[in-house]
């Protein structure tokens with residue numbers, strides 16, 4: 001069953017974007033810098049006006065307020081936003097106690113001030129924050145851009161496991177072809193104003 005569905009979405013230069021992401025599936029999206037990947041994720045998250053329709057299950061984006069949509073279809077932007085002084089204040093209480101070990105951060109990270117976090121720590125914690133809100137779909141904008149190779153592989157494995165265990169639909173923007181090959185069986189590439197299924201996709 002398709003969990004997340006885009007039907008003839010148009011935003012900026014992009015036209016006629018239609019794709020589906022099933023429960024427990026990762027679909028990758030790539031394209032040149034400035035081709036519109038982030039805007040497409042923002043449109044999917046109901047953060048930018050666009051043409052066309054987006055569905056989560058049977059529900060259409062316009063049928064609910066934006067904040068309700070974004071709890072179900074959650075965007076993790078490349079540059080995450082933090083609005084309280086301390087890290088822990090951004091997390092539901094159960095998630096403060098259960099920071100995944102593979103992120104390489106102990107539970108005391110929840111007491112840290114946000115200003116202390118490195119870009120890679122912010123990125124890993126933004127992913128954990130999103131997962132801890134129990135969304136149905138995740139929109140990941142280059143989720144490993146600030147991580148070294150070892151941590152990139154650890155985060156990929158963790159995200160794939162969580163995707164399966166939580167039956168999430170994941171749309172993942174990536175540049176690195178080898179990463180795309182590891183995490184997704186389907187890969188769309190932006191070419192000019194259209195989205196094309198890349199070679200090697202199932």
Ligand SMILES: Nc1ncnc2c1ncn2[C@@H]1O[C@H](COP(=O)(O)OP(=O)(O)OP(=O)(O)O)[C@@H](O)[C@H]1O
Pocket residue numbers: 012031032033034035036037038039040
């Ligand atoms: N709100 C906006 N209104 C008009 N144009 C915008 C808006 N936001 C971004 N753009 C433009 O749309 C184009 C696509 O931007 P986008 O951020 O989606 O690119 P991208 O593919 O994610 O690039 P990168 O890989 O460099 O992050 C860019 O030319 C950008 O300047």
